[in-house]
Amino acid sequence: MASGPGKLTEYHVGRCRLELVQGDITDQVVDAIVNAANSRLAGGGGVDGAIHRRGGPSIMAETKAKYPDGCPTGSAVITGAGNLSAKYVIHAVGPIWQGGNAGEAELLASAYRRALELAVGHSCQSVAFPALSTGAYRYPLSEAAQIALRTTIEFLRQRQSPPLVRFVLFDQATLNVFAEELAKLARAS
Numbered sequence: 001m002a003s004g005p006g007k008l009t010e011y012h013v014g015r016c017r018l019e020l021v022q023g024d025i026t027d028q029v030v031d032a033i034v035n036a037a038n039s040r041l042a043g044g045g046g047v048d049g050a051i052h053r054r055g056g057p058s059i060m061a062e063t064k065a066k067y068p069d070g071c072p073t074g075s076a077v078i079t080g081a082g083n084l085s086a087k088y089v090i091h092a093v094g095p096i097w098q099g100g101n102a103g104e105a106e107l108l109a110s111a112y113r114r115a116l117e118l119a120v121g122h123s124c125q126s127v128a129f130p131a132l133s134t135g136a137y138r139y140p141l142s143e144a145a146q147i148a149l150r151t152t153i154e155f156l157r158q159r160q161s162p163p164l165v166r167f168v169l170f171d172q173a174t175l176n177v178f179a180e181e182l183a184k185l186a187r188a189s
Ligand code: ADP
Pocket: 023, 024, 025, 026, 036, 037, 045, 046, 047, 048, 050, 094, 130, 131, 132, 133, 134, 135, 136, 137, 138, 168, 169, 170, 174
């Protein structure tokens, strides 16, 4: 469990809740699941592979039909969710880590913001995010967690929606890092 001093797994912004859990994003019962997509929207490993495997071919068919040019890094697009229990998959494209001087922080924040905007625009009550860019794209975990959480908290303060944002971290170590960063942000606010 990520608990004890220095770690936090739940945070409230007005009536909205931000929560951190360990798990598989494709198991989440939420209105929208966020995919860690690539800019060609071509499918891949990690979260993307899991979503297309569990969701079935309709997600890729819709993606190719609606977004044949892909999606720029730092942005996101939305499709249905096929066989997943969610209503939507939001395909967000985080940056590939290149050392930190290629605008990665702003691009990562922008991918989260755009995904949250799409969720709100489609009246989603709940949205589940993976830790964008921290797998194949190699973004350092603490920095990525801080950006993910800070951007989400700022968005919730401004928009008071969606009511639930859940970060689904694949393993305990990743959950611990997110829980430490959330505690830091809570102390600072
Ligand atoms: P990116 O290419 O944006 O780095 P990845 O899918 O490679 O995306 O990894 C993003 C994060 O998601 C990593 O921390 C990885 O461990 C985690 N991850 C991989 N599969 C799943 C899954 N099924 N559910 C939740 N998180 C996952």
